Amino acid sequence: MRIFVTGATGFVGSAVVQELLGAGHKVLGLARSEEGTASLAAAGVEVHRGSVEDLESLRSGARASDAVIHTAFNHDFSKFKDNCELDRRAIEALGAALAGSDRRLIVTSAMGILPKGILSTEETAPVSGAQAHPRAATEEAAALVASRGVNVSVVRLPPSVHGDGDHAFVPHLIALARQKGVSAYLGEGTNRWPAVHRLDTAQLYRLVLEKGAAGGRYHAVAEEGIxxxxxxxxxxxxxxVPVGSKSQAEAALHFTWFERFVALDVPASSTRTREQLGWSPRQRGLLSDLEQGRYFDT
Structure with missing residues (x-):
């Protein structure tokens, strides 16, 4: 199949691209810059110039493909809510191009939208109402395009998708520890982050593409909660450096904008995902990756 991949040069998306190519699929990769274009071309990927802000570029890429895997997301947390709404519009644009066909749309959600403090499954609905997480816009958009006849599936990613090249939550914790001279957690530190390696994640996207159910929700979880x-x-x-607790009163000063993510307690199961798709994560776990990986090279 010819697969249109948004976020094709990103940490997760680039692994998805390699997984697809290795399985014999062709990839049309979205690129917004000359650097991205060169990177994709060097990997043997057909390049589609555009961006998630350019909705027509998304629609044209989807129309030219047999399926779409949407991994792009703007991680500028200074305008997080705006970026979540941008993701909503991007999914609606992709869905509009696929409506009336059986071509699959796979969108990327996040486990931070789920209820806190319980072991969530693939069937667990996002928190709604006044307490809803801004990123819930992703699954709301997926439900909307599904109601319009689009064959859409959702992959939920945990707070830590780890591996060489990670530039998300765990590297930020490392940077804070370097900057402040203490590796901190909130309260008793018993809140849990599920985790998965990026290469296991990439395999899951391919399996959803090849074997997933319309309307299915899948959990990219190798470890339920660390x-x-x-x-x-x-x-x-x-x-x-020392390891220590920060109280709720101290957290805003120490963690700043990252406080809400440090407080996440969203353990999650992937039992149904594994049973339905035959997915079996094989890469090393997060704590092992912190010991053996390249997180402290710089």
Missing amino acids: PLREIASAIGRRLN
């Missing part, structure tokens, strides 16, 4: 205190302890050990 207490944040254990993550902070591994970071402190590698940096040789």
Whole structure:
């Protein structure tokens, strides 16, 4: 199949591209820059110039493909809510191009939208109402395009998708520990982050493409929930800095905008995902990656 991949040069998207190519699929990769164009071309990917802000470029890429995998997301957290609404519009544009066909649209959601403090499954609905997470816009858009006849599936990613090249939550914890001289967690540090390696994630996207059900929700979870205190302890050990707790009153000053993510307690199961797709994560876990990977090379 010819697959249109948004976010094709990103941390997750680039792994998805390689997984698809290795399985014999052709890839049409979205690129917004000359650098991205060169990177995709060097990987043997057909390039489609555009961006998630350019909705017509999304529609034309989807129309030219047998399926779409949407991994792009703007991670500028200074305008997080705006970026979530941008994701809503992007999904609606992709869906409009696929309506009336059986071509699959796979969208990327996040487990931060799920209820806190319980072990969520693929059937667990996002928190709604006044407490809804801004990123819930992604699954709202997926439901909307599904109601219009689009064959859409959702892959939920955990707070930590780890591996070489990671530039998200765990690297930010490392940077904070370096900057402030302490590897910190919130309260008792018992809140849990599920985790998965990027290469296992890429395999899951391919399996959803090839075997997923219309309307299916899938969890990219290799580890159901790692207490944040254990993550902070591994970071402190590698940096040789103290490990300590921050109270709720101290958290805003220490973690700044990252406080809401440090407080996440969203353990999640992938049992149904594994059973339905035959997915079996094989890469090393997050704590092992912190010990053996390249997180502390710089």
